[in-house]
Amino acid sequence: MNRIIPAGCLAALFLAGCNSPSQHTPVPRNYGAASDVAITRHTQYTLWDKGVFSGQLPVSTGSHLLTANSDRLxxxxxxxxxxxxxxxxxxxxMQFNYNGVRLPLPVNLHVRDMTFSNTLRLIEAQTAWRATIHQYPGLLQVSFMQPENRKK
Incomplete structure (x- = not known):
């Protein structure tokens, strides 16, 4: 019986330690969800600056310029x-301009070691339903589709 009492006390002590409240207190947020959005945007901008974010062209970060339509990117x-x-x-x-009513032209491209002209063809394949791409010497132009005039 003498051995059971200390063992029981020891078991109760160990189990009480597991049940004790956590010492971590949550930090109160002054701005609620707005602070979460700000933190997320700050993280995205930091990744963008480092070139990790996929929305940035790696070619534009350096001084490398494409000199021909056969250059790869x-x-x-x-x-x-x-x-x-x-x-x-x-x-x-080149210079860039567009004419017509600007409409959203969503594209999804994953280009690996492709020529500039083939890249333009890929973009045109995804946007031809709403706009056409023209390449002139020193100018890249997008023409949005004009509404057809109905003649009666």
Whole structure:
């Protein structure tokens, strides 16, 4: 019986330690969900600056310019085609413009070691339903589809 009492006390002590409240107290948030959004955006911008975020062209971070349509490039892009074409034109040393009513042109591209001209073809394949891409010397232009005039 003398051995059971100390063993019982020891077991009760160990079990009481598992049941004690946590010493960690949550930090009160002053701004609620807005602070979570700010933290997430700060993290995204930091990743973007480091070139990890896929929305940024790796070609544009350096001083490398494409000099011919046969030059190769690699990037991942999920977003608006106008922004992508503007950046590609800048890297190629061309001006960029568009005419017509600007509409969203969502594209999803994963380009690996592809020529500039083939990249433009891929973009045009995904945007031809709403716009056409024209390449002139020193100019890259997007023409949005004009509404057809109905003649009666």
């Amino acid at each position: 690699s990037f991942d892009w999920e977003g608006d085609a106008i922004e992508l074409l503007n950046e590609l034109a800048r890297v190629r040393g």
